[in-house]
Amino acid sequence: MFFEKSKMEFELDFLVTAIESNNFSVGFYLLKVYEEEITRNYQRAVDALVKSFQQSSHYLKAKLHMTKMMLTLFNFNAAKELLVILQFSFNDSSVEGNLFSSSNNPLLAMCLLYELLIEIIKKFYSLNNYCKSLQSKILNMAKLYIDSVDDENFLTTVLLERDFSGRDSLKIAIDLDLLDLIQTPKVKAIIKRIYYSDYKQDGTLYEMSTTYQAVFGNKEITPDVESDFNLLKKREIESRPQSPWMYEVFKESMNSRIIGIGLISGVYVILTCACYEIVTTSQ
Known part of the structure; x- marks a missing residue:
């Protein structure tokens, strides 16, 4: 990478410029490599990311993924501003103002946005009603989108397209218990089709092995289970009741x-x- 070869010191302007220019591949790299530096001085990067939703609807999947990564850095005002921008976009009936108009997979973007709103509720519960209202609109739009697609092969491809963390729309919908979405006739038909192996699934039998995944699996996607049991990790025990058998x-x-x-x-x-x-x- 240029920063490593030139031995330049990291500046927050690099990340802000990457976000403003929609160069999210560089943005993700900077977030991964310079996480500590960004955490110490993050406000301008958060503001740039929030404003990027207002400037254009391009690269929506990347914006949602980066927002989820940086959500711990968001304050209440930034989260509220993001929700206001999303609300304004939902109320805009024009194609240019539609948040999902430039997405090659609107259904995946809707699922990711629905999930992001859940994370915002967990962090800022006072925004619960605002987020619930947006989630209801997203769910209705997702059902309308599914109903508008008549090609089963195309809809299957859309449902099985994965995001940056390796999850598809079907996986996200199941994890979030979006029953209204899963139980639509077209989605149920696709689930049955996948279940009965009518649709080709990438991978081999070896990939079902835990040992195989431990050796060859993607470590960035697969969570490190042992990290939760690290003896050096700080534990919060104040909220946990004592065992009566101590x-x-x-x-x-x-x-x-x-x-x-x-x-x-x-x-x-x-x-x-x-x-x-x-x-x-x-x-």
Whole structure:
């Protein structure tokens, strides 16, 4: 990469320029390599990303993916401004103002946007009603789009096109429990078609092996399960209740004693009955 060869120090202007010029391949690279530098001084990059939704509808999938990556850096005002831009776009009936008009896969973009709104709700719950309203509109548009497609092969291709994280529209819809979308007749027919292997699926039998995925799988897509059990990782334990079977708790807790005595008594009664049954039958 040019930055590494020239040994230039990273500046936030590089990322801002990449976003403003819709050069998201460079933007993703900068986010990955200079994450710490961007985290320390991120506001201008967030503002540029939000405004990019207003400037044009091109590269929507890349914008949504980058927004999801940078959502932890968003403050309330930035999230609210993004929702206002999305709302304005949904209310615009012209082709130029339609948010999904330049997307080669509007259905995938709708699913990604629906998912992004869920993440915004988790971060800013006060925007819940705003996001729910947009989600309802997105779901209606997705159903209208599906109904408008008559070619089953084309719709199957659209549903199985993957995003930057390796998920297709069908996978996202299932993960988000979008039953209104999944249970439409055309989507149900495609699901049955895939289930009965009428549609070609890329891959081999070896790829179903966990060992194969651990050695040859894409590490950027496959989550690192062991990272959650790292002993050096900081853990939040304040909100977790203590186990009643911890020795120090058991000594002080009457409830734990009652449960313990009850279990011991139950085991004693069962063993006594079993022994009595054995003795009586042997006589």
